[in-house]
Amino acid sequence: MAPTWFKLLLVVGLIVVLFGGKGRISGLMGDLAKGIKTFKKGLKDDEQKPAVGQEAVDRLAASLKDRETLRVR
DSSP: OOOOHHHHHHHHHHHHHHHHTTOOOOOHHHHHHHHHHHHHHHHHHHHHHHHOOOOHHHHHHHHHHHHHHHHOO
């Protein structure tokens, strides 16, 4: 059973990718790792920062209390 042209092309392509360029694969893996680290850092920063500042929440709560007391009177 002789290898087909597709299998030979696949093997040659794999050899070129693995040995063709110095540090291509390691460079790609390094870029991927940096991307993952940046993504995780972004998620961590979002969890630490409140979506709305506590002062804004307090002011809103105070204004709502004032409106409720005005309606009751």
